[in-house]
Amino acid sequence: MINEQNKHKSKMQKYKKAVDKGISKASKNKNLVIVLTGNGKGKSTSAFGMVMRSLGYGHKVGIIQFIKGQQKTGEEIYISKYHPEVFLYQMNTGFTWNSQDKDNDIKAAENTWQKAKDLLQNPKIDLVVLDEITYMLNYKYLDTQDVIHAIQNRPANQSVILTGRMACQELTNIADTVSIIQDEKHAFKSGIKARKGIDL
Amino acid sequence: MINEQNKHKSKMQKYKKAVDKGISKASKNKNLVIVLTGNGKGKSTSAFGMVMRSLGYGHKVGIIQFIKGQQKTGEEIYISKYHPEVFLYQMNTGFTWNSQDKDNDIKAAENTWQKAKDLLQNPKIDLVVLDEITYMLNYKYLDTQDVIHAIQNRPANQSVILTGRMACQELTNIADTVSIIQDEKHAFKSGIKARKGIDL
Numbered sequence: 001m002i003n004e005q006n007k008h009k010s011k012m013q014k015y016k017k018a019v020d021k022g023i024s025k026a027s028k029n030k031n032l033v034i035v036l037t038g039n040g041k042g043k044s045t046s047a048f049g050m051v052m053r054s055l056g057y058g059h060k061v062g063i064i065q066f067i068k069g070q071q072k073t074g075e076e077i078y079i080s081k082y083h084p085e086v087f088l089y090q091m092n093t094g095f096t097w098n099s100q101d102k103d104n105d106i107k108a109a110e111n112t113w114q115k116a117k118d119l120l121q122n123p124k125i126d127l128v129v130l131d132e133i134t135y136m137l138n139y140k141y142l143d144t145q146d147v148i149h150a151i152q153n154r155p156a157n158q159s160v161i162l163t164g165r166m167a168c169q170e171l172t173n174i175a176d177t178v179s180i181i182q183d184e185k186h187a188f189k190s191g192i193k194a195r196k197g198i199d200l
Numbered sequence: 201m202i203n204e205q206n207k208h209k210s211k212m213q214k215y216k217k218a219v220d221k222g223i224s225k226a227s228k229n230k231n232l233v234i235v236l237t238g239n240g241k242g243k244s245t246s247a248f249g250m251v252m253r254s255l256g257y258g259h260k261v262g263i264i265q266f267i268k269g270q271q272k273t274g275e276e277i278y279i280s281k282y283h284p285e286v287f288l289y290q291m292n293t294g295f296t297w298n299s300q301d302k303d304n305d306i307k308a309a310e311n312t313w314q315k316a317k318d319l320l321q322n323p324k325i326d327l328v329v330l331d332e333i334t335y336m337l338n339y340k341y342l343d344t345q346d347v348i349h350a351i352q353n354r355p356a357n358q359s360v361i362l363t364g365r366m367a368c369q370e371l372t373n374i375a376d377t378v379s380i381i382q383d384e385k386h387a388f389k390s391g392i393k394a395r396k397g398i399d400l
Contacts, residue, residue, distance in 0.1 A: 184372065
C-alpha cells in the first residue's frame with residue numbers, strides 16, 4: 001500500500017515536472033486571436049464562457065453577433081439583464097435561409113462589420129467576440145482581407161474570439177488558438193427539442 | 201442580377217425547408233445529459249457559457265469542480281461576485297500531479313461527489329455542472345456505476361453537463377449530446393502564457 005502510494009507519488013512528480021516545464025516555456029505575454037470552429041455544438045457557448053471569465057476580471061467586452069435568429073437567446077437576455085455595460089450588437093436579419101434576400105443580407109453584414117471595426121480600434125475594449133463571422137467570409141458578404149487587417153491592427157491589449165463553422169485558412173493562419181468542436185452525438189438529431197438555457 | 205437574386209432565394213428556400221423539417225422532427229421535450237470531452241481548450245468554458253444562458257432564464261444552477269488549481273479562475277471570481285445564489289463547490293486539492301497524495305485525493309473526490317449527489321437529487325436545481333469529473337472516473341477515484349445511477353435518477357427537470365478529457369464509454373452511452381473539442385492550434389504550445397479572462 002505504501003509502495004503503491006510511493007509509485008503514485010513518483011509518477012505524479014514526473015508528470016508535474018512536465019507540466020511545470022510547459023508552463024515555464026510559455027513566457028510570452030500576448031493577447032490572442034481565438035478561432036472556435038467545427039460542426040459541433042458549443043462554439044458560441046464557449047465564447048460566452050470566456051466573456052464570463054473576462055467580466056470576472058473586470059475587463060471590458062464587446063460582442064457582435066453576425067447571425068441571429070428572431071428568438072431571443074439566453075445569453076442575450078443574460079447580458080442585457082446583468083451586464084448592460086457590455087456592448088452587444090446583433091445583425092438581426094436572422095439566418096440567411098430565413099431572410100432569403102442576398103442584397104439585404106450583404107448590406108446588413110457591412111453595417112454590422114462597421115460596428116465590429118469600431119470595437120477593433122477601441123483600446124478600452126479588452127475582449128471582442130465576433131460571433132458567427134465565418135459565414136460572412138464564406139458567403140463573401142465581407143472582404144476577408146479587410147477583416148484580417150482590422151484584427152491584426154487591433155490594440156495590443158485586446159483579444160478577439162471568432163466563431164462559426166468552416167473557418168477559412170486566412171483566419172486560422174492569424175489565430176493563436178484554433179479549437180475544433182465536433183458532435184459525436186447531438187440530442188437534436190435524436191429528436192429532442194432545443195432547450196432554453198442549453199441550446200438557446 | 202435579378203436572376204442571381206432569384207437563384208439565391210430559391211436555394212435558401214430549399215435550405216429553409218430542410219432546416220424547418222429538422223426542427224419539426226425534434227419534438228421530444230427532455231432534459232439533457234451533455235458530455236464535453238476531447239483534448240482541446242473550451243470544455244469548461246463551454247459549460248460556463250451554458251450556465252450564463254441558464255441564468256438568463258432564471259434557472260437555478262449548481263456547479264461542482266472536481267479538479268481545481270490553487271489559482272482563482274475568472275469564472276470563480278465572476279460567480280462569487282455576480283451570482284452568489286449559484287451553488288459552487290470545488291474539490292480544492294489542486295491537480296493530482298500537484299497534490300501527489302493518492303489517498304487524500306480519493307477522500308477529497310468522495311467528499312466532492314457527495315455534494316454532486318445532493319444536487320442530482322434536488323429538484324430545485326435545473327442545471328448541474330460536473331466539471332472535470334471524467335478524471336475521477338478514469339483514475340477510479342469514483343465508482344462509475346454510482347455516478348451513472350445518480351445521473352439517470354435525477355429529477356426530470358434537470359440537465360447535467362459533464363466535462364473533462366477522455367470521457368469513458370459509460371458516460372457517452374447515457375449522454376444525449378457528446379461534443380468533442382480538439383486543438384488544431386494552441387497559443388500555449390507556441391509559448392504564449394495563459395491569459396486572464398481567456399484561459400483562467
